[in-house]
Every structure is written in C-alpha cells, then in structure tokens.
Amino acid sequence: MLCCLSLTLSSPSLLMLCCLSLSLQPQTYDAVEPLDLEEFLMSQLRSGDSALMQEFGDFPNDNLAVELVEKECRTVRHSVPEEGWVARSHDRYRISCRISVSIEFRSNLHKTLLKQTFESDVQPEKQEISVSTTHNTSLSDDSRKTLTSSDFDLRSGLTPDPRVEGLLRFNNHEDLDRFNQEARQTNRHPELFALYPPADEDDAVEIRPIPECPKEHVGDRILIRCQAIKFEIDIEPLFATLALYDLREKKKISENFYCDLNSDQFKGFLKPHTPQIDQSTLSRAAIFSITYPSPDIYLVIKIEKVLQQGEIGDCAEPYMVMKETDSAKNKDKLEKLKSQSEMFCQRLGRYRMPFAWATVNIMNVISTATLDRDTTDSSDSVSGQSVLEKRGQLPRRNSERFGSMEDQCNMSAFKPATITISTFCKQEGDRLSDEDLFKFLADIKRFSSLQRRIKTISGTIRLDVTPVHDNPVASLSTELIPVKPVSEKNLRPIKEVLEFPSSEVYVPHSTYRNLLFVYPQRLNFVNRLASARNITVKIQFMSGEDPSCVLPVIFGKSSGPEFVQEVYTPVTYHNKSPDFYEEVKISLPARLTERHHLLFTFYHISCQQKQNQTSSVEALIGYSWLPILSTDRLQTGQYCLPIALDKLPVNYSLHSPEKIPTQVPPVKWMESHKGVFNLEIQAVSSVHTQDNHLERFFTLCHALGGGVTFPLRVREEKIPENKLEHELKLSIISLSSSRLEPLVLYLHLVLDKLFTLIMQPMVIAGQTANLAQIAFESVVSIVNSLHNSQELARDQQGRNGLLATYLYWVFRLPDSPRETLNPDSPTISEHTMGRASATQVGSMLLQSRIRSSSNPDIPGPHSAEDAEVRNIMDAKVLTSANNPGSRMSTYVDVSSHPQSSTGGTRPSNRKQFHEELALQMVVSTGVCRENAYKYAWFFFELLVKSMAQHVCQLEKHDVPRRSRFSDRFKDDITTIVSVVTAEIGTILVKQQKELEQAEKVNISLAFFLYDLLSLMDRGFVFILIRNYCNQMSAKSVSVPVLISMRLEFLRILCSHEHYLNLSLYFSSPASAPASPCPSISSQSSSSCSLQEQRILGLFDLSQEFKQQHYLTGLLLTELSAALDMESEGSVQRKAINATYSLLCAHDLDHRCARPEVRAKVATLYLPLVGIIIDSINYLDFTGTGKNKTGGPDEDPDNVPPINQSIAMAIAGNPFNTLSGKAVATLSAETSRNLLVCFLWVMKNAERSLIQRWTVDMPPAQLNRLLELLTICVSCFEYRGKQSSDKVSTQALQKSQQAKMQLEDSLLRGIGARGEMMRRVGGNDRAGQRENLRWRKDLTQWRQTNEKQDKTKAELDQEALISGNLATESNLIVLDLLETIVQAVPLVDCKDSVVGGVLRVLLHCLTCNQSTTFLCHCFSTLRALVVKFGELLFEEEAEQCADLCQKVLQHCSSSVDGNRSQACATLYLIMRYSFSSNFSRVKMQVTMSLASLVGKSEDFQEEYLRRSLRTILAYAEEDMEMQSTALPSQVDELLRNLNSILSDTVKMREFQEDPEMLMDLMYRIAKGYQTSPDLRLTWLHNMAEKHKNRKCFTESAMCLVHAAALVAEYLSMLEDHKYLPVGSVTFQNISPNVLEESAVSDDILSPDEDGVCSGRYFTTSGLVGLLEQAAELFSSGGLYEAVNEVYKIIVPVLEAHRDFRELATTHQKLQKAFDNIIQKGQKRMFGTYFRVGFYGAKFGDLDEREFVYKEPGITHLPEISHRLENFYSQCFGNSLEMIKDSTPVDRSKLDANKAYIQITYVEPYFDDYEMKDRLTNFEKNFNLRRFMYTTPFTKAGRPRGELNEQYKRKTILTTMHAFPYVKTRINVIQKEEFDLTPIEVAIEDMQKKTRELALATHKEQPDAKMLQMLLQGSVGATVNQGPLEVAQVFLNEIPADPKLFRHHNKLRLCFKEFIMRCGEAVEKNKHLITPDQKEYQQELKKNYNRLRENLRPMLERKIPELYKPLIKPRLENRDSIKRLSFRRALEENP
DSSP states (O other), X not given: OHHHHHHHHHOHHHHHHHHHHHHHSOOXXXXXXXXXXXXXXXHXXXXXXXXXXXXXXXXXXXXXXXXXXXXXXXXXXXXXXXXXXXXXXXXXXXXXXXXXXXXXOOTTHHHHSOOOOBGGGOOOOOOOOXXXXXXXXXOOTTOOSOSSSSOOOHHHHOOOOOOOTTTTOOOSXXXXXXXXXXXXXXXXXXXXXXXXXXXXXXXXXXXXXXXXXXXXXXXXXXXXXXXEEEESOOOSOEEEEEXXXXXXXXXXXXXXXXXXXXXXXXXXXXXXXXXXXXXGGGOOEEEEEESSOOTTEEEEEEEEEEOOSSOHHHHHHHHXXXXXXXXXXXXXXXHHHHHHHHHHHHHHTTOEEEEEEEEEEHHHHHHHHHHHHHHHOTTOOSHHHHHHHHHHHSOOOOOTHHHHHHHHOOTTTOOOEXXXXXXXXXXXXXXXXXXXXXXXXXHHHHHSSOOTTSXXXXXXXXXXXXXXXXXXXXXXXXXXXXXXXXXXXXXXXXXXXXXXXXXOOOOOOOSOOEEEXXXXXXXXXXXXXXXXXXXXXXXXXXXXXXXXXXXXXXXXXXXXXXXXXXXXXXXXXXXXXXXXXXXXXXXXXXXXXXXXXXXXXXXXXXXSOOTTOOOOSEEEEEEEXXXXXXXXXXXXEEEEEOOBOSSOOTTGGGSOGGGOOOOSSOOOBGGGGOOOEEEEEEEEESSOOOOHHHHHHHHHHHHHTSOOXXXXXETXXXXXXXXXXXXXXXXXXXXXXXXXXXXXXXXXXXXXXXXXXXXXXXXXXXXXXXXXXHHHHHHHHHHHHHHXXXXXXXXXXXXXXXXHHIIIIIOOOOOOHHHHOOTTOTTEEEOOOOOOOHHHHHHHHHHHHHHGGGSTTSOOTTSHHHHHHHHHHHHHHHHHHHSGGGGSOOOOOGGGOOOOOSTTOOXXXXXXXXXXXXXXXXXXXXXXXHHHHHTHHHHHHXXXXXXXXXXXXXXXXXXXXXXXXXXXXXXXXXXXXXXXXXXXXXXXXXXXXXXXXXXXXXXXXXXXXXXXXXXXXXXXXXXXXXXXXXXXXXXXXXXXXXXXXXXXXXXXXXXXXXXXXXTTGGGSOXXXXXXXXXXXXXXXXXXXXXXXXXXXXXTSOOHHHHHHSHHHHHHHHHHHHHXXXXXXXXXXXXXXXXXXXXXXXXXXXXXXOSHHHHHHHHHHTHHHHHHHHHTGGGOOOTTOOOOTTSSSOOOTTOOTTSOHHHHHHHTTOGGGSSOOOOOOOSOHHHHHHHHHHHHHHHHHSOHHHHHHHHHHSOHHHHHHHHHHHHXXXXXXXXXXXXXXGOOOHXXXXXXXXXXXXXXXXXXXXXXXXXXXXXXXXXXXXXXXXXXXXXOTTTOSSOOTTOGGGOOHHHHHHHHHHHXXXXXXXXXXXXXXXXXXXXXXXXXXXXXXXXXXXXXXXXXXXHSOOBHHHHHHHHHHHHHHHHHHHHHHHHHOHHHHHHHHHHHHHHHTOSSHHHHHHHHHHHHHHHHHHTTTTHHXXXXXXXXXXXXXXXXXXXXXXXXXXXXXXXXXXXXHHOGGGTTSSHHHHHHHHHXXXXXXXXXXHHHHHTTTOHHHHHHHHHHHHHHTTTOHHHXXXXXXXXXXXXXXXXXXXXXHHHHHHHHHHHHHHHHHHOXXXXXXXXXXXXXXXXXXXXXXXXXXXXXXXXXXTTTTOSTTSSHHHHHHHXXXXXXXXXXXXXXXXXXXXXXXXXXXXXXXXXXXXXXXXXXXXXXXXXXXXXXXXXXXXXXXXXXXXXXXXXXXXXXXXXXXXXXXXXXXXXXXXXXXXXXXXXHGGGEEEEOSOSOOOGGGSOTTSEEEEEEEEEEOOOHHHHTTOOSTTGXXXXXXXXXXXXXXXXXXXXXXXXXGOEEXXXXXXXXXXXXXXXXXXXXXXXXXXEEOHHHHHHHHHHHHHHHHHHHHSOSSOOHHHHHHHHHHHHOGGGTHXXXXXXXXXXXXXXXXXXXXXXXXXXXXXXXXHHHHHHHHHHHHHHHOOGGGHHHHHHHHHHHHHHHHHHHHHHXXXXXXXXXXXXXXXXXXXXXXXXXXXXXXXXXXX
C-alpha cells in the first residue's frame, strides 16, 4: 500500500497515464460460466417439485425433421428416358433440419377487438349561434357583472346526467381497490404486441432466406399465337417458321416454332407425303422465353412453300401481281395456278423452297403495350412487381445492356397486344443465311423501313402477344411432354419454345434435357460440272450403318408426325452453292455409342417431270456423316465435311470423314476430299458437360466405382491403374479451372462427387488414396470462385445463391464406405484414413499463419492473433495428450456396437461425414484455410445438415444428446469456433474496411451455434458462446462495433425456438415469496431485509441471474452497455429491437398463453425494467402529447403559451437545477420499442412481486419509475384517424418493389425469426401469409406512412387497433400506479409517492384517452381522493389545481360516459375538501373554468352546464352531507361557474370578430382586478388567442402584464432586491403595465387561503412568463423589447447563481442584437387605421372611434374588405362603407343603416419627441398619437386649384399606447388644425426636398429610385409641378403682411429644392450606364431650364423681412474689425 502511495505521489504523470489508458480500453465484460444445462435439467426434473416445471421444463422434441421432398415436376412425366439411365443430379431432394414453432398470429384480430371511443373521433353536433343579435349587447367597461342579459337557472333549465353507481358505497379501502381492479381486468387484450406495429424489417432478427427449389431456368415468357397468314391470292399450302433473333448480339435466341394455317383442301394436296398428323404438330401458339431483354429482339417469320419449278421470284410473281380485289377477273388464272400447285404438291410434297419472310421488333410491341398499361392502369402496381422480383432471384450478368431494357418495358406486365404485319419480303436465293438476315434487320433498324432493293409481297400476318404468368392449359414442353395443368378437352396445344440465351445463364441443371441441334449452313458445288442444281440434304440420326438403324428421334414440323426419321433441307432452285437456314432438332438417346452418327445424303431434285419418265425425283449426289461421339465426348461446334460420291465406305461410322482410313476399293470424294459441306452442331444437354475438366473428373470418378478396365481411356490418353490416383488428384485440382457456366450447370453433381471422395478414402492398386484433403481444397476453391464471380447472385448475408440452394435442397450424406463397397471390384478397397495428431494440426495451423505473411489479410508471424491461435492449439494438444488415440478415425463393426455408458465419448461405428469435414476445416492451411473461414457459412451449414441427418439416424436408437457426437468432434468444433472468432477480431482490428465481411462471418457463426443448440449438448454450446463473447471482448475493437457484433450474434441465438427453455425461465420465481413479516412495524427484521434484497436483486443483472438465464443475461448485458453509449444511436436501436423482437415472439407464442407461464417469462425479464429506468434520460418522447382537439398541448407542466423548459421551472424545479436530463439519444420509434417491452413485463409480471419491489425501492428510483410511466403515456397516446393524413415522406420513398422482395425473403426465411414464424408443416405460401403478423399489408396495425392508398375500411381498422393499443398501454400504467398506491401505507414518504402518482394520472388525463380508460382512471383518482384527500389538498396544491382543470375539461365532454365519470370525481373532490380546503378548491375550480373557457375554440358549454346540474344533483342526493353547509357552498360555486359560462356564450358570438372578442376578454380580465389568479388566467387566455392569430407582440404584452401582476403580489410576499418592485419596473417595456398595480392591501391580501396560490405566483413562474414574452417579442420582430425583458430576468438569475441559464440568456440577447443589426431598417411594423362606427345598429359602438393595428403592409382595401365582410353577415345590406375621411354628419345618415368609416393614419410625433425617437423601432413603439389629413376647399370640394387647396390635419390620441394587450384601442381625444394653400405648398416642397436629399446621400444609392424622383422634379413632363407652385405663390410679393413669412419660407424651400436637384443630377451622372448618356443630358438641360425659370422668383426678397430691428453703430463694428485685424497682425509677426 505504501509503495503504491509513494509511486502515486512521486509520479503524478504516471498515474494520469494509467487513468488515460484505462479510459481508452473498450467496455468489456467477461461472460460468466454457464450452467451445465443437461445436468441441471435432469436434476430439476428428477426433483419433481413443480407441475409447471414438469410441463414446461423438459425440452420438447426438437422437431428435427429430415424430409425427402421429391422435386416438383412441371410435366406429366419426367423427361428422363425409359432406358434405365438416371443421373442423380436430376432427382432433387430437400433434406432439412426443420425447427419450427407454432405462433398464433391474429389475421382477423380487428374482428375480436372492442371499439374504443375517443372524444377526438366523436363529432359533436355544433349548435348554430344567431349572429343577428351579436352587436346589440351593451358592453360597458365598468362592470364585473355577468355579460348575459338573463341569468340561466341550472335547476329549472336542465336535467342531470345519470350518476355513477355506488360512488359513496365503499367504506373499506381494500374493497374499493378490489372492485376497481376487477373492473380494470375485464375485456383486456391478452397480447400487447398483437396491437403494436412490427419493428422495422431492417432491424428484425437476421433471417436465412430459404433458397428457391432447384428448377429449370425460364426467362420472361410471352405467348405468341398465330391468328392469320394471308396473301392476296390463296392457291397453295404455305408453312411458317417463327424464331427470335437478337440483333445486338447477332444471335438466334430461340429454336424454331413451326406452324401452318392451311385449309383442309390444301392439306389434302400433301396427303401422300404425310402418313399421319400428330396432335402436337397442330400447334399455332408458342411460348417464347427471353432471359435478357434487349431493344433489338426481332421475331422473324419465314414462309416456305412446296418446291416447284422456277426461281423464287418467278414463283412469287403471281402473289405480287394479282390482287384480292381482282379475284373475279382472274378466276381462270387462279384455278390454273391452284391445279399447278396441286400437281407439284403430289409430286414434290416432301420438299420445300424459301418464299418470303417478315419481321417485327417484338420488344417495341411489348414496351408500347407496357406504356399503354401504365397510362390506363396506373393503379395496377402489383403486377409490375413480379418481374422485378424475378429479376432479383435470377443470377444474371451485371452489364449495362440489361438495365436499359428494364426501364423501357415490363416483360410480364404489358397488355395483350395484336401485331399485324402487312408486308412480306421476298426471299433472295443467294441471301438465305443468318448473316444475311442480320444485315436485313440492321437495315430495317437503321432506316425504320424496308430498302427499295428488297422486293415486297402484299399480305397479312396477325399475331396475338400476351404475357405468360402461369402455365396455360394444354401446353407442351420443348420435349413435347404435356405440361401441367393438362387439358381435359382435346385442345390445340401450345408449344414451349426452347431459348438459346444471348449470354450465359448460371442455373444448375435440375431436369433431364438431351437435345442436339444441327444447322446445315452451306454447300459448295460450284466446281462440280454435273447438273446438280436443285440440291437438298437429307439428314438422319443413325445408331448403326445399316439403313434400318435410322432412329425416329428428329422432331417433326407442323401438320405431320411428332418424330420423323429424316429431314430434307429447303431447295434453292438452280443454285449450285446454296445457303441453308434449316434447324434440325434431335432428341439424343441417353446412352450414346461410337456407332451413333449423323448421316447426310445429298440429292438433286428434278422439279420438272420429263416425258415418259417415272423415275424418282431424287438423284443421288453423295454422302457425308459425322460421328456423334469423339473419344467419348459429344461432338459440337462448326464442321466442314467432305462428300463421298457413289457409296459409303465400310465401318465409316467409327471414323470421321476427314480421317477415314484408306479403303479398298478407294472412296471417291468430291473435290479431292476437300470439305465442301459446312454445318454447325449445338447441344443443349444436362448429360454431356462439354467441358474438358468436368468430363475428365466425372470419367475418373466413374472409374473409382469399379466396373472399368484398365488402362482407362480419357480423351486422347490412356491411364493405367497405378496412375489413377495421380490423375484423379489432378482432375480434382483442375475443377476450379472449368469455365463458370458448365461448372454451375453441373455444380450439384460435382459437389456430391467431391463430398463422396472426402468421405471415402480408397486403396487403389494397393496404394492408399488420400483424396479427402485435396477434395476439400477443391470444394473450398469452387466455393471461393462462385462467391467471387460478379455474374452470380448473393443474398443479403453474402451467401452465394447456388450454394445455398444446394445445401438446402440437394445435399445428402454421402454413402458410407461400407454401403458403397463393391465386392466384385478387388482393386479398390475401403481403408480408414489416418487422422493427423493434434500436435501436427496445431503446428500446421500455426505454420499456415506464418507462411501466409505474403498475404496482407493474414497477420505476420509475431502478431497477437498468432499467439491466440497458438493458445487454442496448445489447449488441443493437452487434450490429445490425455487421449492419444482420439485423433484417429476408428472403424467399428455395426454388430459390435455396445452403447457407451461412460464419459459421453461414443466410438463411431463408421466414418462420419461431419467428423471428416470438421477435421478438414481444422487441418486446412494457407489460402484454403483462409477461404474456408471466409466463406464459413457454407461449411457451417454443411456441417449442420450432415449432423442433422446423422442425429436423425441415431434417434432411431434413442441416443441421448451427450452421446450423439464424439469428444474429438467437439474438440474440432471448439477449435473452429475459436478460429472463426479470432478471424472476425482480426478483420475488425486490422482491416476496418472489411467490416461487412466480418459482419457476415459473425452472422454465419451465430447461425451455426443456433443450429448446434438443436443438435448437440446445449451446455457445450453455451461454453462456445461464452468463449466467443470473451474472445471478442479481448479484442481492441471500438466499443460500438464490438457491441454491434455481439448483439447481432446474440439476437440470432435468442431467436431459437426453445430459447425460453434454454434460458431456464421456469426456474425463476413468478411471485414474491410469502412475507415473513407479521406486521409492517417489524420491517427492520433481518429476514425481511434479506427478502427485500432478494426481490430487489430480481430486478438487477446479477452474476447469478446471468449464469442461470444464460442467453437472456448476455442479451440484457449488451442492451445495458449499448444504452450507456449516448452517441451510438444505431447500436442502441439494434439492442432495443433485438429485445423487442424477442418479447414480441413470446407474446404471440401459443405456448406462453397461460397467465402463470407469462408471469414466469416476465420474471425472466425483470432486470430489463431496471435497465430501462436507468436509461430514462435517453428516451425521446417529443411529438407526443397532442390533446384531443389536435390543438396545443394541455399538459399540466406545459400551459400554453409557455414552453416546456419554462413549465418545468414553474412546476417547482426552479431553473432546471434538479434536471440532469441529457439530450435524448434514442429516436422516438426506438424509444417506443423499448417502452413497449417495459409495459409487456409490467403487464405480465406477478403483482405481488412488483408491489414488494416498489415498497423496497429508494425514493429517487421510485420517482424515476413514475417519470417513466409519464413517458409511456405520452408515447402510446392515440393519434386519431385524422393523423392518417400526416404521411411520413421517408416512408413514402420505400417502394412497393422493396416491400415485396422483403416479404418474400421473410416468407422464405429459414432459422432464427424466419423459422419461428413458419407454422408446423406450413408449405402453403398463401397459408403462411395469413399467419404472418409482419406482412405489412396484412398486419393488424396502421402504418402511418402508407395512408395515401388505403380505403376507409382499412383506416377504420387501423384506428381501431391503435385505439386498443393506447387503451391497453394506459391501463398497464394504471395497474402499476394502483400497485404503487396500495403499497403507500408501507412507505415512509407517503406524500411524495402520492404526489408522483397524481402527476402521472393528470398526465393521462391530458392525453387523448378512450372512454374505457377514462372510466378506470377516474375510479383510481376517486380512490386516491378518498384515501389521501387531506394529504393531496394540503401538500399538492398545484396539482390539485391541475386536477380541477382536467376534471372540468372532461365535464364538458360530448361523450356521456366521460362526463358522468368527471362529474362524480369533481363532486368527490368538493366533498372531501370541504372540511379543510374548500376555499382553495373553489378558487381552483373557478380559475380552471376561466382558463378552459378562454382557450378552447370548440368548447361545448351546453355539456358543461349539464355537468354542473349533475354535480348539483350529487350534492342534493348526498344524505350524509345535508346537515352541513356543503350543499349551499356547492350551489354558490356552481352559480359562479354558470356566470363564467355565460361569458363564454358571449365570446362565442364574437368568435368571428377578433377585435370584439379581445375587447370582451379584456373586460372579463379587468373585472377580475381583485382576483389576481383569475385575472392571470384571462391574460393567459388572451395571450393564447393572440398567438393563434400570429399577433406575437400583443401576445407578449399579455404575458408582460401577467408578469407585472405576479411581480406586484410577489413584492407583497417577499422583499428581495433582485425582484422587480411591482409593475413600475416594467414601464420601460410598456407604460400600459402600470394598470396592473395592485389594489390596496385592505381589499385583498395574497396570504389569504387560495389567493395567489397558482404556480405562476413564484419567482420561477415570473421568470417563465418573462422568458416566454421575450420569445414572443422576438417572433414579432421587436428585438429591442427583448433586451428590456431580460433586464428584469438577469438579476433574478444572478441571485440564484444559475449560470447555465445566464449563458442561455446572453446567447438569446446576442441573437436579438444581431437581428437588430441585420434587419434594422428592413423590419415592417404595424399599419394603423382609424375605424369609426355610426348607427344605432352598432349598440354601444355607435359613434365610437378606434385605432386598429394591422400587420405591416396592410392596404386600406384589405381591412375595409375584412370588416365589410364580417359586418355584412351581421347587418346584411343595411351596412354601408363611408369612402372618404371627412367628418361624418349624423343628421345625413339613415337611421336604419350601419356605417363604417376607415381611414389610414400614421404615428404622429411632436418635434421634441423626434429627438428621442431616432430608430425605426422607436418610431413604432409606445404610440398613442396618430394623424390623418383631409384635403378640402372653401367651396366644399375636396380638390381645387393650388391657390385654393386647403388641408385639415386630425390628430387622434388613444387610451393606451400601442402595442397593447389588444389590437384596437379607443380614441379618447381628437385635435384638428387647417393648413392654408401656401402652407400646403410649403409642406409638399419640404417633403420633395427631403426625399431628394435622402436618395442622393444614401451609402449605396439606388439609381432607379433617384431617376424616378428627378423625373418628378425636373422632368419636362412634370416641370409644371414645382414651377407652377412657384409661379402661383412666389410670382408676386403678397399684399397681406401676415403671409410674408410663409412666402419667404416657401422661397427658401425652393432654394434648397433646386440645390438638391443639382446634387441629384450630378449624382446620377456617376450612376448611369453608357447607354443613358442622352437621358442624363436631357435631365441636365431640364434642370438648367427649371433653375433659370425659378431664379428671378428666388432672388426676389421681401425687404420688410430684412430690415434690422436696431440700427447698428458702424464705428463699433469698424473698431471690432480693426481689433480683430490688429490681433491677427500680432499673431503673425
């Protein structure tokens, strides 16, 4: 200790350094040691101490189902041939460990809910008030009488509401509490979360989407139906071939579809050549598939006809010449042509010739149809989603070209369209190839029309194009197998056309397909001299050389057999080197031999039958052939074959024609054996890989299975048996070198083979073949390449979609060696692979890390991570040392398998795949190891899948969990988890940019452990979790990232189906133990204190809790850590939503439906309550708490217009000193999610437990709990249906598409939340959707962000659910408050508890509540009054005032139930306060009503009158109190209230006339001069009204008056220097405030009970009022007044040493002064008008004049229009507006009319005042005098000549100074004086001169303004103005000496004026632009002319004015001069 001390003293810097380093360490914790779960369970269950534990404690079956799901087949039968050959890759199975739990989601929840009534949703009937009598009422200033003409009698006029039954029934408090509690528990909703909106999917528990079942790839499908093919003449059969071509890629992208629309007559022509017509060939509709839409996809229709003599042009001529309209004229010709064609058909019917073709850009058609759909069916957005959704699932290229088309058209959402093509192009015999076709298409695209050189034929093709969503009835697959659904009728079939995608498609084969396409391209017989010109090629598929070996495997064309033996290419007439466009489609046999080949026979066709010749039309030219297999590989690609003449050589099929051996006799070849026949072969096959690497691998794997002879032939080489292993290894290594497309196509088969090799070590030719490691490395390499490919899709967790599909649907445990042992194959035997020892493994793993230092992603040799791995491995070595044989894979015969009863290590009876896989992961090194852990998800899921299948086999033997897996396997798993955790940490520390990668690995590890919980010993898995947490904590990672990682990890684990059982929730106490304390007084006993500690401990996150409830403890620890991180909102949100999702799952889990189970579960989360209470400072509940009218807050701590901080101060927390509240760091939504968790725990926890907890709680903690309840009430307030309009913009941006994709991934989700949400056995997608609460469009919650597209029914449903949520959450709060109140007798500080509870209840009443809740809330309030009445009325005076206000407010409710409850409560308050505090209650009720009346716009006074009558009835019926004075006192109080209500009626009459309304409110306030509390209330009401009308200055003045009133009474109570001395202190703000001077003390004393007891009559209240006034002055732009207000506040703050508030104050002052500087002269203050009312109709207003203050820049017509509109409604047509401002002569007015005169007035100041009023503000503040002018002449006209124009100035003085508490003030004095014409002229000239001077001497002159003034002064057009004035008044000296001075003054004015004009002209010279020079010269000229004209008049002086009064003595003057001169000389010697 001493050493430490001396070190600290001597080295302070060292200590500081230590502290610093500590602070930099991340917040880590060590996860506690978990219980041995299996052992704990067994011991608990053996004890059998509880039935509940027996029922819920044992783990249910794991629902571990290994399912073999046969792949769904689209067609009626599989396409696999019947020859017995079956490839395993075509039988797809899903083998999944399905872990599911049934959770009931209420899809029809809204049908079971009760409708909650909210007053905000009830529209009361508004009573019409007659306006006609509005202004007849007398308004006198000197009365505080009621303003109604007659008093309304409560007794006679109204009947009371029904009374609350049994209001005074309960004498016993316990009975009352029990009764209330039973009432509260009826009709409660059991599931809180069913009413709550789901969490944002982004924050929901991570899900593993279930991959799509492997299926055949299909692009976007369109159905094209051929409706008509018609030419001008109809003379012969025609045949159509349809196909799609992609011009951009220059590729044919579909196979041919053949159809014809020939009549039966024409079909008869061909009968000799068509032995049969199969149904499948009658198709006229085809389904085309397009994977990669492009704008350049064309549908090409080629028309062929039967071969006939003549060129194509000759044969087409009749079609081009003859017209359909001329058919009658050409009848004979047509008949002749028809008979000719019949003759050709019968002779040459099997041969075709090209005829014509047509094309259409199919994508243009689709995009046009899509646009049509968008414009007509814009609402149909759902269909538009499907294509996007499908796009996302298909692996496809990320190239730009596929994006462009997506924007143009929606392939599956276009409208069905009909294409009509009216022009055919004639085929050119020398331009038939595909290359030529693409050139034609390019021309068509370029020129948008056919070129002239292309000859056209008139005709019509009509095609229907429709999108295909489901398989149509009667469709056939491309193999001609019927597709489901099969038609019952014999319909014409629809064919699916095979697509040849323009780019690679990465979808593994899942169906058998084995097709070959042969494309003959061209033949070159140019050099052949023979007459071979009409050439056709017969194509056959042979299985041998004999003619009988021809196979009927060629697909037929239209109207013929389904399969044919031979096909002839179309003939081009007289062409020796024809091009071909034929496509021959062949169904390949499953087993091909070396004898299978294609045979081509070449013929010349004789078109013209020669006379006397009956020979065949075919003349043989030669043969060629192509073997199908070459070195056992399918032949595909381009070939150029030679042609053998005469006959085929012997055994020709074994050789290719180019390499045939020498024959005897020799073969005759055309062109000396040169290649003359070009063709192309393409295969679409799931049997033939067409990839060298794959072919080799599969061949060698096949050899391993035995049954082959060595040496083995692989392509060109022969492999002996001893080289088999080496070659196999090479082939395995080279697998990853395969091209991506074939690798993907055969992925399932490749992986199956590799896993078999990992599982089956072989002995080949006596050598051990150790293939497991190399096979594992190959798997890793393939996994890596698939993930790295940009072409392949990945899900949100980075999982490759193909691998995920394989794992989920395809993977099966490889057959064990024993099962696959082939006894007939002696060369290959089974052998166990020697497993490496742990020491070797450790060193290898370590070495791999050191060796990989070249890879920057792997740490170097001396990193901390290496030490970590070394530690992991050392631990393994120690384990192995104790069990030397544990690393060897053992093989034990099945028969000798005794169940191991010791230790849990069970010897494996055979090699297990999961063990081998885990071992390979552990021993892998280098890049292989790096990638294995990088894509750990694949190997984890592989392990889990294999373990699940293993467990499924074991379960038949009922093996316990601990014995399922060997110890060595557990060691391997421990190592793997440790290494993966280390990898995550390494990435986070060293490669922050790889954060996303770390997150993905973290998630995959979590899912792995999640799965292990269902399979392994759960205690072992808990240890793995502990290791993970501790290992992560040890990393020096930033705390937010660390917490985020652990949270992600934990929330996945906590979403386990058996999470509750894993957390041992059944072992927690559900209720408080029976109290050992016999009485309250014995609480100090030790047993009690222990029990208290135990109960308080339940709410703490203790070590014991964490150990027993392991997962829960970890999650809550993370939540607590996250909430302490104030700046990390995302981490906090993640933590809260994880907890929220968990509780949501419990709430909706049918297993937790019973209350006792819920209580147990809730107890599990009691520490959460403590965490939430501690984090109360972070909660955000802004934007909540709007009152039911949607108006401003009526919170008791927030009386408008006072803001929240000021209200807090007023409410007894002066200057916020007690509030240490930090800024909220949680968003409102996250706060709600956290609070709903709190409410759920409180709802379901045992009451006795909660009660004991609140009793033992420290007072500070209890206050925080009550504050939390207040926040809950605000957060879950009902917003009403009206809120549906307030749509969140952010949410609107979420597109429907994203929503659909999200739902789909959720619905297909596996594991975690996904598995929890799936119903048992729920394979039906539609069924699932019904059961999912989080389907946003089916959810039982209003999503406030998607309102715009909802129906009224949906909105009503959402309002219903949100109403129930608000009611339920508030009832939970009420339950808890009752629990706290009932514990009050046990608590020491009763008053603070009761006060706190009352505060929460009042807040409840402030919010928008349902009738159900209000009924219970009022019951609780009444119980509180009954039990603690005296305490409340004495100690909680302020809250009682609030209580009165809230209760009164509900007394005016339009809902009967609310009103009756409020009446009962108010009467009870009066009754229980009668004995002690009735005067105070009376005052508070009166003030409350005054406040309510003043503030509420839609206040329902008739309902309140009825309530007053009801209260009167209670008083009359209360027999107990009849003997007291209570009934009479109540009667008196109600009379007073009734009189205030009468004021309300009057106010409502003036609602539309704001000035009259404010006058009335002012009078009411003035009437309360002797009642400061009520006067203050009315001043508040006035402030609120002004604020609502945006009259901020007047609102501020009301508050200044209120503050002055408070100051007056504070000065009576307290004598402090820092307080203002009454209202005098405020006169600098406004002299009007002096009217708040208090009346003398003998009339009213502030000490009197109930007087000045409001919250504002305190120092903090005064400061609050002034601060709010300052804010309002600032809003009104009177920043100078802000300064004056703060002059009063600052001394108070200084006296209280509130420096924080002082800092804020000075900031506000600085802002005000900045505003003055910036906005100084730009501010617009009020505009003023004199308004006079004349006529008896105005009543009191008759002949009264007011000055009205209107907003700045209000024009006279605006106010005139407003007043005219309003008073017209009152008086109709009898209102008249007086247009001028002349005095009104009453005698000339109509007595039956009302007159209003409005005149604009300006503030008027005397000259002496102007010295003090320098600024714009000073000239617009404290104004009492205003002036307006009226022009007139003596003759009576308003206007006349200059010499007869007089002007009258009228000065008005108002009663108070503006601004005031009103916007109009009475005129109390009027002065008038007249100006003579010369005085008028002087005033005008002075004004002009001032304007010129101002414009000239501005700092930044405005050229336009200056020029405008000059133009009006010296401009030629207006010269008459000033000049004429001068000529009228200055031309002659006046005769009247009285006018001399005026004459001289005017002359001097003109002198100054002409001088100013000169200055202005000069100034303008410097401001003009170059193009204004002429204008300047003109101005100068005009100025000079004006000056010359004025000069004589200006120089003429009046001599009399310049005569000296005393004649000066000249000598004196001279002497002065001389003296001065002399002095000057003396000074300058």
